[in-house]
Amino acid sequence: MFKPLQIAPSILSADFMHLADDIALMERAGAALVHVDVMDGHFVPNLTMGVPIIRQLRKATDLPLDVHLMIENPLRQLDWFLQAGCHVVTVHAETLYGAELDQAVDRIVEAGCLPALALRPRTPVEVLAPVIGRLHMVLVMSVEPGFSGQRYHEGSELKVAAVARMARAVGNHDLLIEVDGGIGPATVGLVAAAGADVMVCGSAFFDAADPARALAEVRERGDAARLAALQGQEGPQGFSGPKGGAACR
Ligand SMILES: O=C(CO)[C@@H](O)[C@H](O)COP(=O)(O)O
Numbered sequence: 001m002f003k004p005l006q007i008a009p010s011i012l013s014a015d016f017m018h019l020a021d022d023i024a025l026m027e028r029a030g031a032a033l034v035h036v037d038v039m040d041g042h043f044v045p046n047l048t049m050g051v052p053i054i055r056q057l058r059k060a061t062d063l064p065l066d067v068h069l070m071i072e073n074p075l076r077q078l079d080w081f082l083q084a085g086c087h088v089v090t091v092h093a094e095t096l097y098g099a100e101l102d103q104a105v106d107r108i109v110e111a112g113c114l115p116a117l118a119l120r121p122r123t124p125v126e127v128l129a130p131v132i133g134r135l136h137m138v139l140v141m142s143v144e145p146g147f148s149g150q151r152y153h154e155g156s157e158l159k160v161a162a163v164a165r166m167a168r169a170v171g172n173h174d175l176l177i178e179v180d181g182g183i184g185p186a187t188v189g190l191v192a193a194a195g196a197d198v199m200v201c202g203s204a205f206f207d208a209a210d211p212a213r214a215l216a217e218v219r220e221r222g223d224a225a226r227l228a229a230l231q232g233q234e235g236p237q238g239f240s241g242p243k244g245g246a247a248c249r
Contacts, residue, residue, distance in 0.1 A: 002230060005188075005222040006032035006198045007215050008066050008178070011057075012048060013148045013202035022206070023061045029212035030219075033066040033088070035180070035200045038081075040071040043095060044146040051080045058085030066090070066198075068118060068180070070145050075100055075107075082111035090116035090139050090178075093127045105131050116178070120145060121153050125162045133170040137198065138163050142191070143181030148202035152182030157194040164195030185217050192222035193229040 009031050014022040026034060036054060041047035057065055064087035071077060074091045081089060089108045096104055101117075108115040114136035117128060121141055128138060140163060142156035160177055167175040176197040183191070184204030191199070201218060208214035 002227060003197065005192060005196075005219050005226065006176075007205075007219055008033035008035040008198055008200050009205040009211075009215070010035040010037055010148065010180070010200050010202035012037040013206035015206075019057075020060055023057070023063070025211055026205075027061060027063060029205075029215045031063060031205075031215065033198070034061060034063045035202075036065055036067045036086075038067060038069050038071060039146065043072045043092065044070045046146045051084045054081065054084040054086060064088065066178075068139065068200075070118075071095070075104060078104065078107055079111075082108065082113055086113050088114045088116050088137060090118045090137070092118045092120070092145075093123055094120055101131055105134060109134075116176075118145075118180075119159070121156065121159075125159060125166060128163065128166060132163075132166055132175070133172050135172070135175060137176040137178055138167075139178045139180055140191075140196070141181055142179050142183065142187075145181075149207075150182055152187040156181075157190040157196075160191050160194040160196045183218070185214075185221055188218050188222040189225035193225040195229075196222075 009026050037048055038050055039046045039048040065085060066088045067081060067086040068090045072095055074095050091104050105115045116137035116139055117135055118139035118141060121144060140156060140159050142152050143150040160179060163177050177195055178198035179191045179196045180200035183199045183201050188199055199218060205211050205214055
């Protein structure tokens with residue numbers, strides 16, 4: 001069944017002096033989620049925002065908060081985020097060792113949040129194997145995490161298609177695939193056709209002259225590509241159409 005794309009503007013590109021206005025802009029534009037990039041200056045070179053901002057966001061909007069933790073040792077801080085009002089909590093596969101991967105997913109689920117795992121561009125999809133059956137979402141980074149406004153890494157759509165195949169193979173037909181980095185009108189079709197469900201847009205939304213129009217254009221182009229792939233007209237080899245992923249609440 002065809003499901004429209006979800007767009008998650010990344011507030012890393014918002015105006016922090018007028019964040020409430022930018023959240024209202026996202027609501028009016030039809031954003032599905034608020035994407036929150038938490039960076040610690042260690043796992044990635046940049047330092048951004050943390051729990052206090054998430055608590056404030058939770059009070060300011062009913063949109064679900066899609067929190068992307070780009071931090072080392074996420075298990076150490078996870079409980080703070082789980083109590084702050086997150087909806088989806090994404091941890092990076094590269095920050096978790098051995099049993100920690102299962103522990104992170106367990107703790108996110110036990111707290112009533114939705115678990116997601118992110119992969120840096122060079123991280124192979126095979127690392128998803130132990131937990132892909134019980135993840136809500138996989139975040140495929142299509143740039144090196146750290147900064148907005150970078151160019152989409154060509155070939156990221158193949159990774160999206162590989163994740164979609166893995167999810168089908170284990171029977172997780174509700175898994176959402178999110179893509180983050182360099183997504184805009186020129187790139188959305190590639191990843192949407194490959195099976196992506198959720199698009200993170202930083203600069204393509206906040207730097208646009210008309211952000212609502214920009215969001216609509218990304219969604220329209222992505223939906224057209226998903227529909228075409230579903231009808232078997234295009235899409236990377238081996239992809240048999242977008243999944244009927246459950247929408248984030
Ligand atoms: O996590 C990150 C960067 O590490 C992203 O969420 C960016 O904020 C997306 O920005 P654009 O590439 O869309 O400008």
